[in-house]
Amino acid sequence: MKWIVHRLRALASLLLLPGELFGDWLHCLRWGKGSPFSPSQPSLYYDIVLLAHTVEKGLSLTDTRASFGQQKIAAVLDLCDQYDWSGPSFPLQMAYGALSEYREFHSERNIDLGEIGSKISKFIERAEGQGIEPKGGTVTPRTQIDGLSPSDFLCSRWSCRDFTPATVPREDVERIVKCAQSAPSQCNRQSVRVHVYQGKHLIEELLRLQGGSGGFSQRVSNLFVVTSETFAWSGAKPRHQPYVDGGIFAMQLGMSCISHCYGCCFLNLAVTNRHEKQIKQAAGISQAEKLILMMAFGVPNARDRGAARSERLPVTQVLTFHDPVG
Numbered sequence: 001m002k003w004i005v006h007r008l009r010a011l012a013s014l015l016l017l018p019g020e021l022f023g024d025w026l027h028c029l030r031w032g033k034g035s036p037f038s039p040s041q042p043s044l045y046y047d048i049v050l051l052a053h054t055v056e057k058g059l060s061l062t063d064t065r066a067s068f069g070q071q072k073i074a075a076v077l078d079l080c081d082q083y084d085w086s087g088p089s090f091p092l093q094m095a096y097g098a099l100s101e102y103r104e105f106h107s108e109r110n111i112d113l114g115e116i117g118s119k120i121s122k123f124i125e126r127a128e129g130q131g132i133e134p135k136g137g138t139v140t141p142r143t144q145i146d147g148l149s150p151s152d153f154l155c156s157r158w159s160c161r162d163f164t165p166a167t168v169p170r171e172d173v174e175r176i177v178k179c180a181q182s183a184p185s186q187c188n189r190q191s192v193r194v195h196v197y198q199g200k201h202l203i204e205e206l207l208r209l210q211g212g213s214g215g216f217s218q219r220v221s222n223l224f225v226v227t228s229e230t231f232a233w234s235g236a237k238p239r240h241q242p243y244v245d246g247g248i249f250a251m252q253l254g255m256s257c258i259s260h261c262y263g264c265c266f267l268n269l270a271v272t273n274r275h276e277k278q279i280k281q282a283a284g285i286s287q288a289e290k291l292i293l294m295m296a297f298g299v300p301n302a303r304d305r306g307a308a309r310s311e312r313l314p315v316t317q318v319l320t321f322h323d324p325v326g
């Protein structure tokens with residue numbers, strides 16, 4: 001009897017799922033980036049931050065091409081024009097830092113940027129005039145973790161996009177994943193699975209399908225794909241839980257790579273269901289698992305200015321104390 005009640009509850013939860021998914025869609029329509037019903041300034045804020053980051057990422061790569069990303073630069077300049085400069089300055093700081101380093105990169109090589117160059121200079125003049133501080137660009141990553149305090153260790157994490165061709169030994173991969181298994185999971189259900197790839201051709205194919213590692217995919221010799229078994233989750237309420245548990249596990253996996261003296265870079269798998277099926281097929285992953293993300297890892301090839309700066313917001317913009325005591 002108890003078993004039948006349990007099954008009926010699970011079925012009811014499944015039947016509620018379309019309604020909840022519809023609610024998710026309405027939420028995106030009302031508040032999502034780019035929706036005509038959502039306020040435009042916050043969308044612009046994020047669009048500028050994302051595009052400025054692609055510029056600093058491009059500058060940090062080993063094989064940075066001259067005049068790369070001109071379309072993106074034109075787009076970021078256009079978005080900055082539409083942005084309300086009296087609002088939060090973070091996107092403008094990111095754009096300013098990334099674009100001034102872009103200009104510097106080309107002037108050091110005596111490359112004339114033409115019309116886009118004058119647009120960048122105009123933007124920089126305006127930013128300077130308004131007292132905006134440049135915050136995007138590149139930095140030299142920290143690779144030594146010996147002797148760091150626990151909090152300095154956590155803060156030392158960075159996205160590595162340049163690895164040596166070395167294959168990480170199997171024992172190290174096992175150690176890394178075992179350590180990541182200390183991640184918490186909802187009711188300890190441990191639905192997360194980790195798939196590892198170390199063959200050049202399959203990695204190339206998977207990164208091609210992933211699409212976010214342009215400019216450095218050829219430098220990846222070790223790749224994780226993190227998934228969550230769908231059997232662990234039923235119906236309406238935990239519909240996002242595979243991503244919550246998967247994301248928490250992935251973070252622990254990344255830190256575990258670093259604690260074992262390897263570098264890593266999270267790679268998004270924000271894809272359509274159709275694309276997800278294709279990736280799982282190519283990767284030999286069961287269709288019963290949901291893809292969470294990919295992670296390039298391996299021995300970092302650390303260079304001067306070899307990482308995107310990825311400036312963080314002031315903590316006061318992230319943290320809200322509600323109902324303070326006293």
Ligand SMILES: Cc1cc2nc3c(=O)[nH]c(=O)nc-3n(C[C@H](O)[C@H](O)[C@H](O)COP(=O)(O)O)c2cc1C
Pocket residue numbers: 053057157158159160161211212213265266267268269293307308309310
């Ligand atoms: C879920 C997720 C997906 C990401 N996807 C990509 C990606 O596709 N390509 C990439 O180069 N970096 C990717 N990143 C790395 C971010 O760009 C990076 O974490 C961010 O800019 C902060 O920089 P940091 O990791 O160096 O501190 C991803 C990060 C996360 C958390």
